[in-house]
Amino acid sequence: MTSSQDSTERTPRIAIMGEFSAGKSTLCNLLMNMRALPEKVTATRLAPVWMTKGPGEHMRVTTDGTEEPVTIGKLGEIPFEDTLYIRLRLEADILDHCDFIDFPGISDPNMDPDVWARVLVEADAVIWLTHATQAWRQSEAAVWDIVPEEVRKKSILLATRFDKVVSEQDRTRVMQRLNREAGPHFAGVFPISLTNAMAARDDYDKWAASGVVEVMDHLTDLITDLATADAPEASEDGDKTLTPRPAPVSVKTVGPAQPVKDETPETPSGPRVLPRRVTLSGTPRRARPTAISA
Numbered sequence: 001m002t003s004s005q006d007s008t009e010r011t012p013r014i015a016i017m018g019e020f021s022a023g024k025s026t027l028c029n030l031l032m033n034m035r036a037l038p039e040k041v042t043a044t045r046l047a048p049v050w051m052t053k054g055p056g057e058h059m060r061v062t063t064d065g066t067e068e069p070v071t072i073g074k075l076g077e078i079p080f081e082d083t084l085y086i087r088l089r090l091e092a093d094i095l096d097h098c099d100f101i102d103f104p105g106i107s108d109p110n111m112d113p114d115v116w117a118r119v120l121v122e123a124d125a126v127i128w129l130t131h132a133t134q135a136w137r138q139s140e141a142a143v144w145d146i147v148p149e150e151v152r153k154k155s156i157l158l159a160t161r162f163d164k165v166v167s168e169q170d171r172t173r174v175m176q177r178l179n180r181e182a183g184p185h186f187a188g189v190f191p192i193s194l195t196n197a198m199a200a201r202d203d204y205d206k207w208a209a210s211g212v213v214e215v216m217d218h219l220t221d222l223i224t225d226l227a228t229a230d231a232p233e234a235s236e237d238g239d240k241t242l243t244p245r246p247a248p249v250s251v252k253t254v255g256p257a258q259p260v261k262d263e264t265p266e267t268p269s270g271p272r273v274l275p276r277r278v279t280l281s282g283t284p285r286r287a288r289p290t291a292i293s294a
Contacts, residue, residue, distance in 0.1 A: 020105030
């Protein structure tokens with residue numbers, strides 16, 4: 001299965017993966033400064049949700065390549081068995097520079113792994129979320145083994161709900177075990193409390209204490225690296241060379257969170273939950289994906 005877009009013409013694609021209720025939807029909210037999906041939808045079983053920016057309708061792309069318009073409010077009614085992915089067009093700043101693919105929980109016994117495995121080939125890197133209180137289960141390690149090595153070495157592991165690990169001794173033990181067992185297979189391992197990050201609003205000290213600053217710093221570097229990797233540019237003598245590295249990514253503080261007005265049924269609603277926003281200066285904009293052909 002290959003993408004319809006050449007790899008040098010598309011925006012970097014970052015998959016968000018992990019077991020059920022590891023915090024994938026909450027992470028999407030933080031990254032995009034909006035509720036990407038209504039809460040009642042995130043509780044249902046969905047095919048991978050591909051979040052991108054640009055003109056056009058939300059679409060369901062079937063396993064045979066057919067595209068069908070869908071609405072946000074009816075995503076829970078979409079059958080996942082013959083859905084390759086659901087493509088959502090969202091107005092989030094970070095989507096100017098990368099796409100996110102939100103995968104269903106890998107441990108759902110009622111969902112054939114093929115539902116998400118057939119889209120995994122499209123990811124350039126993965127953010128894997130694991131519960132800190134039961135981190136890096138055997139089922140997670142087994143799935144991670146099937147991820148291509150080229151993708152694994154660019155990916156990061158987040159130990160979510162780290163605030164639930166109460167004692168400093170236990171926190172040290174969790175991180176030591178994760179770094180020992182999973183660390184060699186990731187570019188970085190980070191503890192994080194997504195709930196505390198969402199509650200921080202414009203309080204930078206609380207935002208930093210949640211662990212999200214280190215994650216965002218790494219993520220912005222990753223996006224920059226993926227955006228410039230293997231992007232050839234013709235020189236004066238006609239040879240192709242890599243484009244210069246763009247200006248550094250900056251993570252800026254923004255104002256206090258404000259509610260987002262739900263103007264239409266298709267507009268994601270909810271509070272603006274991200275007190276810091278990722279901006280990339282000078283990174284070239286590349287073409288968006290359309291469909292995937294089998």
